[in-house]
Amino acid sequence: MAKAKVIDTHAHLGECCVFGLLSTEEDMMRRMDENGVDATIVQPYPGAKEAAKTHDAIAELCAKHPGRFFGLASLSPHGDHDAYRREAERCIKDLNFVGIKLHTIGHGVNPLSDDGDFVFATAHDLGVPAMVHTGAGVPFALPALCIPAAKKYPGLNIILAHAGMAVFTAEAQVAASVCGNLYLETSWCIGEDIRWMISTIGPDRVMMGADLPSNVPVEVAKYRSLDLAPEVYDRVMGGTALEIFKLKW
Numbered sequence: 509m510a511k512a513k514v515i516d517t518h519a520h521l522g523e524c525c526v527f528g529l530l531s532t533e534e535d536m537m538r539r540m541d542e543n544g545v546d547a548t549i550v551q552p553y554p555g556a557k558e559a560a561k562t563h564d565a566i567a568e569l570c571a572k573h574p575g576r577f578f579g580l581a582s583l584s585p586h587g588d589h590d591a592y593r594r595e596a597e598r599c600i601k602d603l604n605f606v607g608i609k610l611h612t613i614g615h616g617v618n619p620l621s622d623d624g625d626f627v628f629a630t631a632h633d634l635g636v637p638a639m640v641h642t643g644a645g646v647p648f649a650l651p652a653l654c655i656p657a658a659k660k661y662p663g664l665n666i667i668l669a670h671a672g673m674a675v676f677t678a679e680a681q682v683a684a685s686v687c688g689n690l691y692l693e694t695s696w697c698i699g700e701d702i703r704w705m706i707s708t709i710g711p712d713r714v715m716m717g718a719d720l721p722s723n724v725p726v727e728v729a730k731y732r733s734l735d736l737a738p739e740v741y742d743r744v745m746g747g748t749a750l751e752i753f754k755l756k757w
């Protein structure tokens with residue numbers, strides 16, 4: 509049997525004027541190679557100066573390293589909705605991106621607002637998962653704020669990025685326990701909380717993510733340290749993400 513793929517479901521390319529960060533292709537490739545990560549799902553930072561240009565850069569990165577990167581669209585829904593829809597559609601249909609981000613803190617989006625709903629509706633229409641930043645940045649980043657959208661769009665898979673980021677992990681677990689279409693991406697979570705989410709929500713709804721290149725070795729080590737059964741490890745390290753994002757090689 510072929511070795512299961514290891515997939516980092518949360519990474520960013522380029523610079524971020526909101527969080528003061530920069531992630532380069534070289535940083536990402538090196539951390540992937542050093543830590544046995546086969547593929548990474550890459551999105552712009554919320555503080556990208558021009559989201560569309562970063563979407564283009566991500567598409568170029570995917571083309572340059574086939575099978576090693578997949579794109580995820582991230583743009584503010586606060587402007588013209590037709591323009592938002594056009595760019596989201598371009599990303600999914602023309603650039604083959606695999607999801608859309610709702611950035612609660614970086615773009616200042618309340619998941620319960622009209623603009624928040626527009627992101628969920630767009631992802632639903634385009635048939636891709638929506639990833640939502642949770643954790644730092646309450647109240648917008650509270651995991652429970654995604655429950656209404658999960659119920660309104662039962663066919664939409666919603667990934668709670670950072671699964672509440674340690675402090676709100678219990679709330680992310682509760683949200684996932686009441687909505688079967690909520691998934692947990694665990695970057696910045698406590699190791700034992702990851703074990704708890706896997707055992708209570710199940711490996712089919714938990715996925716590894718790192719967020720930053722320097723955090724890739726940390727997140728991989730966290731999962732390795734849990735001594736999970738091999739089939740469970742393979743699911744959370746890549747199998748679940750492969751299915752949810754419909755990744756194709």
Ligand SMILES: [Zn+2]
Nearest residue numbers: 518519520719
């Ligand atoms: Zn992030």
